[in-house]
Amino acid sequence: MTPEGTAGRIVVVGSLNADLTIYCERLPLPGETVHGNGFAVNPGGKSANQAVAASKLGGHVSLVGAVGDDANGAMLLASTASAGVDISRVRSSSVAATGVAVISVDAHGENNIIISAGANGTLSPADITAAADAFDRAAVVCLCLEVSLETVAAAAQAGHDAGATVLLNLSPYAEIPQSLADLSDVLLVNAHEASLFLGDAEVPDADADAAAWEPVRLQFAARGLERVLVTLGAHGSVVLDSQAAAGSRITRVAPTKVNAVDTTGAGDAFTGAVAARLAAGDSLAEAASFASVAAALAATKKGTQAAYPAIEDVERRLA
Numbered sequence: 001m002t003p004e005g006t007a008g009r010i011v012v013v014g015s016l017n018a019d020l021t022i023y024c025e026r027l028p029l030p031g032e033t034v035h036g037n038g039f040a041v042n043p044g045g046k047s048a049n050q051a052v053a054a055s056k057l058g059g060h061v062s063l064v065g066a067v068g069d070d071a072n073g074a075m076l077l078a079s080t081a082s083a084g085v086d087i088s089r090v091r092s093s094s095v096a097a098t099g100v101a102v103i104s105v106d107a108h109g110e111n112n113i114i115i116s117a118g119a120n121g122t123l124s125p126a127d128i129t130a131a132a133d134a135f136d137r138a139a140v141v142c143l144c145l146e147v148s149l150e151t152v153a154a155a156a157q158a159g160h161d162a163g164a165t166v167l168l169n170l171s172p173y174a175e176i177p178q179s180l181a182d183l184s185d186v187l188l189v190n191a192h193e194a195s196l197f198l199g200d201a202e203v204p205d206a207d208a209d210a211a212a213w214e215p216v217r218l219q220f221a222a223r224g225l226e227r228v229l230v231t232l233g234a235h236g237s238v239v240l241d242s243q244a245a246a247g248s249r250i251t252r253v254a255p256t257k258v259n260a261v262d263t264t265g266a267g268d269a270f271t272g273a274v275a276a277r278l279a280a281g282d283s284l285a286e287a288a289s290f291a292s293v294a295a296a297l298a299a300t301k302k303g304t305q306a307a308y309p310a311i312e313d314v315e316r317r318l319a
């Protein structure tokens with residue numbers, strides 16, 4: 001049993017970015033200038049998105065991060081706070097600007113993204129130490145790779161020491177030391193990241209059945225990762241749980257059929273939803289089923305944080 005008052009608490013550690021998006025007919029070639037036909041500034045960053053998704057789905061979420069003392073920082077603090085996220089551990093940097101993602105999207109939805117880490121790059125193990133009270137009460141610690149690996153490692157260690165479930169979203173992909181893999185209770189990857197992590201290994205086709213994933217489960221387990229979620233876009237996801245009883249170690253989670261209009265940030269919605277449901281006591285497979293609905297609903301609206309569903313929306317779809 002979790003001590004009184006700790007059930008459901010989630011600490012999300014990582015990035016907050018302002019997404020600066022230009023829409024255009026086609027993406028420019030190197031050296032070329034093209035005209036855009038629209039511009040938007042939206043709150044983003046993987047960790048801010050994951051925190052908002054988890055909070056809207058009923059999680060008690062603290063975000064540990066850094067923004068600059070500027071208008072983009074103020075926008076991000078307002079957006080995360082209005083979703084119910086505790087932002088008291090988001091540091092305002094006087095030396096670095098808020099992180100930005102400069103995004104171009106063409107008429108087919110194809111995009112190019114350049115990220116400037118800004119204040120996210122200043123997040124350090126000292127920020128993890130400063131947030132020790134939040135880690136001590138955490139049921140789930142949710143991490144991604146948009147801040148330095150040493151910060152992620154410090155957060156994973158703090159979560160582990162507190163007895164929390166450490167959920168690592170290996171995105172954007174980077175090689176991680178085995179020590180970080182060992183501290184990760186649940187790894188969350190898309191199919192491309194899964195393949196890269198396993199040394200450019202072949203992963204089954206997105207519509208392959210559960211049995212086809214057995215070699216992948218074994219490869220992850222050999223790397224010390226016994227609980228892995230692989231997202232497969234419109235094809236749903238697969239749960240690889242080497243700690244489950246034989247016969248139920250692989251679960252294919254069917255996609256939730258929706259009319260998708262914008263899948264940007266669907267992966268973050270999925271991750272936030274998994275964090276919320278693990279904190280609520282769900283099994284990995286139950287959390288993935290719930291997250292499948294939440295991420296699909298997020299894809300039915302343009303944008304990221306503003307498009308993320310509330311828990312009632314998911315429950316209505318599940319009913």
Ligand code: ADP
Nearest residue numbers: 190231232233234236237260266267292295296
């Ligand atoms: P990422 O954006 O990180 O690569 P995915 O594309 O795998 O992640 O999407 C994450 C999850 O979002 C999927 O596992 C699925 O549950 C959901 N999802 C994404 N695209 C769609 C879609 N077109 N229809 C329904 N669900 C989707």
